[in-house]
Amino acid sequence: MYALGIDIGSASSKVVIIDKEKNVIANAVVPGGAGTTGPVRVVDEIFVKSGLAWEDITRTIATGYGRIGFQRADNQISEITCHALGVHHLVPSVRTIIDIGGQDVKAMSLTPEGIVSRFAMNDKCAAGTGRFLEVMARVLEVDVSELGTLAEQADAVIDISSTCAVFAESEVISRLASGVKPADVAAGIHQSVARRVAGLAVRVGVNPDIVLTGGVAKNGGLVNALADELQQDITVAPDCQLTGALGAALIAMKEITISASQPMYA
Numbered sequence: 001m002y003a004l005g006i007d008i009g010s011a012s013s014k015v016v017i018i019d020k021e022k023n024v025i026a027n028a029v030v031p032g033g034a035g036t037t038g039p040v041r042v043v044d045e046i047f048v049k050s051g052l053a054w055e056d057i058t059r060t061i062a063t064g065y066g067r068i069g070f071q072r073a074d075n076q077i078s079e080i081t082c083h084a085l086g087v088h089h090l091v092p093s094v095r096t097i098i099d100i101g102g103q104d105v106k107a108m109s110l111t112p113e114g115i116v117s118r119f120a121m122n123d124k125c126a127a128g129t130g131r132f133l134e135v136m137a138r139v140l141e142v143d144v145s146e147l148g149t150l151a152e153q154a155d156a157v158i159d160i161s162s163t164c165a166v167f168a169e170s171e172v173i174s175r176l177a178s179g180v181k182p183a184d185v186a187a188g189i190h191q192s193v194a195r196r197v198a199g200l201a202v203r204v205g206v207n208p209d210i211v212l213t214g215g216v217a218k219n220g221g222l223v224n225a226l227a228d229e230l231q232q233d234i235t236v237a238p239d240c241q242l243t244g245a246l247g248a249a250l251i252a253m254k255e256i257t258i259s260a261s262q263p264m265y266a
C-alpha cells in the first residue's frame with residue numbers, strides 16, 4: 001500500500017511516495033512548476049525510480065500553488081498544512097518553519113504538537129524570494145546554485161537598499177559597473193533577502209527550533225545571512241525542497257488508514 005504526495009510550486013514540482021510505515025520509497029524534484037510539464041515529468045521520474053505505477057498508489061494528495069490543476073489527485077491540501085506535517089515528521093522539535101520558494105515566502109509558528117498556530121506569507125512581490133536571487137544571479141553571471149559560494153568570498157557586505165527586484169537589479173548593475181567585487185555584491189544580496197524574510201518571520205514569532213525549507217534553503221549563503229539577521233541557529237530541513245510533498249504523502253496515508261478503520265459500509 002503506497003501513498004503519493006505531489007507539491008506543484010511556482011518554480012519546481014516535487015513528489016514523494018511512502019509506504020504504510022511512513023518510509024520514503026522514492027522522491028523526485030524537477031524544474032518547472034504550475035502551468036508547465038513539470039508535474040507530468042516528476043511523476044514519470046518517480047515511477048521509473050521506484051518501479052511503481054499509478055495502479056500501485058492507493059491515494060494521492062496534491063499541494064502547492066498548482067495543486068488544483070492536478071487531475072490525478074484524490075484531494076488537495078494547502079501547502080501550509082503539508083509543510084508543517086512534513087517538517088514536524090522529520091524534526092519533531094520544530095517550532096518555527098520558514099519556507100522560501102520560487103515566488104513566495106511563508107513563516108509558520110507551530111505548537112509542540114506540530115499544529116500551525118500563526119502564519120504569514122509574502123506572495124505580492126519577488127523581494128525575499130527565490131526569484132529575486134535568480135534575477136541577481138543572472139546579473140552576476142553565475143547560476144543561482146553558485147550564489148552562496150560566491151558570497152562566501154566577500155570581504156565586505158555591500159548594502160542593497162532597494163527591496164523591489166527591478167530597482168535592486170539596476171542597483172546591482174551600477175555597483176558592479178563602479179568596480180565593486182561581485183562577491184561583495186552577492187553578500188549584500190543575501191543580506192537584503194535575509195532582512196526581508198526575517199521581517200516576515202518575526203510577525204509569527206521566531207522560536208527555536210527554526211527549520212528552513214524550500215529550494216532557497218540549499219543556498220548556504222542565505223542560510224548564514226538569515227541566521228545572522230535573526231540572531232538564532234537555523235536547521236535546514238533534510239531534503240528541504242521535499243517537505244511539502246512529504247507532508248502531502250503523510251496526509252494521504254492517514255486518510256487511507258482512517259477510511260480502513262472506519263469502513264463506510266458494514
Ligand code: ADP
Nearest residue numbers: 009010011012101102130145214215216218219
Ligand atoms: P516553489 O515551491 O515555489 O516551486 P522551490 O521551493 O522549489 O519553489 O524553490 C525554488 C527556488 O529555489 C529557486 O527560485 C532558486 O532560487 C532556489 N534553488 C533551487 N535549487 C537551488 C540550488 N541548488 N541552490 C540554491 N538555490 C536553489
